[in-house]
Structure formats: C-alpha cells, structure tokens
Amino acid sequence: MNYNVNEKGYYGEFGGAYIPEMLYPNVEELRQNYLKIMAEPSFKEEFNQLLKDYVGRPSPLYFAKRLSKKYNTKIYLKREDLNHTGAHKINNTIGQILMAKRLGKTRIIAETGAGQHGVATATVCALMGLECIVYMGEIDIARQAPNVARMKMLGATVVPALSGSRTLKDATNEAIRDWINNPVDTHYIIGSAIGPHPYPDMVTRFQSVISEEIKWQLKEHEGREKPDYVVACIGGGSNAAGTYYHFLHEVDVKIIAVEAAGLGIDSGESAATSVLGKEGIIHGCKTLLMQTKDGQITEPYSISAGLDYPGVGPMHAHLAKTGRAEFMSITDDDAMKAGLELCKLEGIIPAIESSHALAIFDYKKFKSDDIIVVSLSGRGDKDLNTYINYFKL
C-alpha cells in the first residue's frame, strides 16, 4: 500500500485538484515546479539554515517522565511548541515563502482560523520583505484579538471574511478568490495539508522535518529510530502529516490520529470528520468532509480553534479509509483536563489542539515498554483566555 501522493495527485481515492479554471495556471505552475525547487541544493540549504537559526530547530524530543509514570508507559513529546511563533505552523511557512520567492512571486496571501497560521505567514513575510494579506473570518477576528494584533505588528494586512459562516472555511474561500483575482504575482500559502494538489504533498514535505528529527532523536534516547506509536491531533492535519511522514511505510509503527469531538460526536457540535464526514469536495480536493445530505459544507465545532475545520487533509482521509491510522476523538472536556494535567505534571502549557492528542491516555492502554511519541504541536499562550474561562482561573 502506498500512503504517499501518486503522480496524479491522489492518495488512494482522495486528493486531486478540483479547482475552477481560473486557478489552473497558478496551481499548475506550482505542481510543475515544487519538487524541482525543493530538490535544489540552494533551496535545501536556505530552508535548513532558517529552520535552525530562525525557528530554533531541531525541536527537542522530550521524555515526559512524570506523565509516563502516571500512565505506566513511555511517552515522548515532540516539542513543536518551542518553535518560533509557538507552533509547527512555521515549518511550512518558511518552506513556502522560499518557494514563492523562487517562483518570482511578490505578494503573499493566507487564510487563518485562530490566527496561528496567519502569524506564521506574517512572520516569514516580514523576514523576506514581502507584502502579506491574511484572510480571517469576521467572527474569528473578534475572538482572536491578540493574534490579529500580532499580524498587524508584523506588517500584514488582515482582511475580514464576511461571507458564509465568517470563520476558517470562509477565510479560505476568500483567499482562493483573491488568488483568482491576482493570478500572476501572488502565492497562496495554505496553512494545512489540504487544498488542491500539490498543496497537501508540499505542506506535508515541509512539515516532515518533524518525523525526520524524531527518528534520530529517538535513536539517541532509546537506541532505536522507530517508536511503537506516533500520535498527533488533526484539524486539517499538517502537524499530523509531518509527524507521521517518515513512518507511513514502517508498518510496525502504529499511527494514531486524534480529532476534536467537541461537545461529543452525537451532540451536533463536533469536528470529528472521520466519523461524521463523508467523501466530497472542499477547497479543491476530494476528501472526507462534514456536509449536509445535500452537499452543503457545514460548520464544525471544537473548543480548539485550530481543529474546527470541516474537512481533513486527503492523506489522512486515505489513512482513515485504509485503516493505516487509528482515529480517535476527544471531547472539549477531556482535552482541557489533559492540558491542565500536562501543566501540573511536566510544567508545559500546551495548545488546546495538542491537548487533544494528550487526552488519549485515559482511553487507550499502552504496554509499559511501549514508546509513544506525541506531537506537542503548539504552546498554550494563545489559549490562555480559553483556559481562564474554562477553569475559572
């Protein structure tokens, strides 16, 4: 079984490029060039240098001793939360900004939900001196004020998405419309492993530095490259894609994907796409997505702004369908509890997205000598208000 993208842009039956003709030249230009550019020695050198000196990579692989003791197994945390800007998102934006420059683009657009990808994009645009426009749902702008301020401080223009449900999916629509209107000078930095081919593959490759590091870091810790499990939370699925990438074809490494159940799978307020979604087309790719019987895309819910996307990347849809990955869903309450637990046991305040991945230990039993690597995709600073309100701190 192949879990990577094929030459037509599909992961099994998922993926492809379902785009209006207006976008074809942009996407085709990228498709024809992305692998070539990524293979250039000068590209690799610049990418790796920036990841090291600017992002602060490699991010530590940390053995969480007290957490491990509590659950009687061996838990390692891949500390993406220690990256510059506080999450894994910057791995992708560094890669894509270098790609954009090599394609001769001068204007950058991006979508953002909670603002993390918007901040990571604004950051690299400032770094490279490129114009940056970030689309953000009007409702998200209101509830994520600090990130809006960050983007502005970094020189980006934040444009409210006023259409539809005025959240992440609509911000994505607006960014795509911008790209249709500006086909020549603009590069669209998609923030997750979604969108038309080659985006899911390109984003996955930029994020794959995560699993590449896990291999040699685990070797240092344990004398072996392969853990028994890799675990990551999934919204669109970019941190998960990066965490799994080098283990996709290592069948003795089990893959666990953790979705947001919100208030519960059957509550009507959930973002567990693998359970509630059905095959369809969203933002240019065929994948699993939450929709009405009539094919209208619905609005998901999670307490975590980074996980409430109605679709999931096509690679993950394929992993779900083939059974390569085990999908679990974690409610708001369990995620919040697991987040607070990590604070108390390890002195780390995790992003609520990452807390979902940490919450599986109450539901899944591991052997005492199992080695489990959990992607700690982001830090919790941005979620402080949610933590304060939830725990009445």
Add this chain to the structure above:
Amino acid sequence: MNRIQQKLQENKKLLSIYFTAGYPSLNDTESIIQDLEKSGVDMIEIGLPFSDPLADGPTIQASSTQALKNGMSTEVLFKQIKDIRKTVSIPLIIMGYFNPMLQYGVEAFCKKCQEIGIDGLIIPDLPVDVYHDEYKSIFETYGLINVFLITPQTSVERINFIDSISNGFIYMVSSASVTGSQSGFGEEQTGYFKRIAEMNLKNPQIIGFGISDNKTFTQATQYAKGAIIGSAFIKYVSNNGIKTISEFTKNIKE
C-alpha cells in the same frame, strides 16, 4: 440536436442570464425562467446554490447564502422545474459546484436533468481532465452538454484541448477574476477577446464575468457569439424584485 446547439446556429448575438435558484424567494424559480424567456433572453443558467462558491464574488455569494436559507436544495430545484418544458423552450443550463452533484450522485443528477429537459451543465470546480476521464460518457448518455471555462491565462494548448472535448460553447471568462468584480472592458480584455476569436475554434464562445449593461454586452458580442450576465441581474432583482425583469433585459439589448 440539443437546444443549445440549435440556439448557437441562430444568426444573432445571444444573451444568457444567470440567476440563483431560490433567490430572492424560494419559489421564484419558475416565474423567473418564464419571464426571462418572455423578455427575449436566449438562454438561461439556473444557479444551484452552494455554501462555498469559490469562483463567485460577493453578489452571487450573498444570493446563494440567502437561497440556502430559504430552503433551496438540489431536490427542491428539481421539483420546482419538473414541468418547465411545458412553458419554456429556450436552452436551460444548470450552473453549480461539484459537491452537491457528487452527493446527489453524478449519474442520477444527469438523468434527472435529461428528464426535466435541462440541456447543459456548467460546473466551475470540475476540472476538464477529471471530466474527460471519469464523467464524459455519463454526460453524453443523458444528452447533456458540459460547458468549460477559459480565462486570459489559459494556454493555447489547453484551449485547444477544451475545444476538442466541448460540443456546445466555450465560456470565456472576461478577466482573471471572480464573478461581479469588473466594470467595463479595457484594451487588455478586448485584446484577449480578439486573440481567442482569431483562433477559429470549433465551438463558439460566450463571454461572461463583467457583463452588466448594454455597453459591455455590445463590446463582448463584437468578438463572441454571446454574453452572460449574472451578478448584475442578481443586483437588479435584489433592488427591484422579480416583477420587472423585462425592463432589465430591454436595457441590455436596447
């Protein structure tokens, strides 16, 4: 011969109007179609609303959102127009995004279109190559013409490919833009219109996006077989309701 093909053979410039089904009110569909035909429109695109219309500007987005709120769906639309061929004889095209069709079932959708007397489909996010490899034979089985878009950025090679698998007309997007975002055509656009006209394609071209009045209609049809108006018509019914549709078309054709 399909009604679209017949219409394209008439010795005149064609006016095609797009409207969003279910807007302004859920049950306006049939009377809008009938009134458009009466007012001299040559062809109609019935917009099947979608929650996430990527290729559309604010006007059509807003009308789609409202139409869905009003209760429009694929099922409802088919019910509303099931007897449309008793009163309307001009070509009817359904324009919509691919996901609702996929959920209805592509074959079931096409079959239903044939039963009703729909002549063609425009599906902006169904790429030419996917259509060619997976759906072409289904469309042909049910006698439906699939209409493809080209833009100023579409390469000559791709235009020729699109021409080769089209059997109605080519929808020429006037500029790199979403719907409803242009006002008037400049030299860049007329240059592009000319360039395409000179390619002598097998299929006639109909220009859409940015046609809003008599001036832009005349400009566009100087180079093409016809023109499509969408956003400007939606704006008109938003402001004036659906009682005076003939006023709108009269002003376009003068």
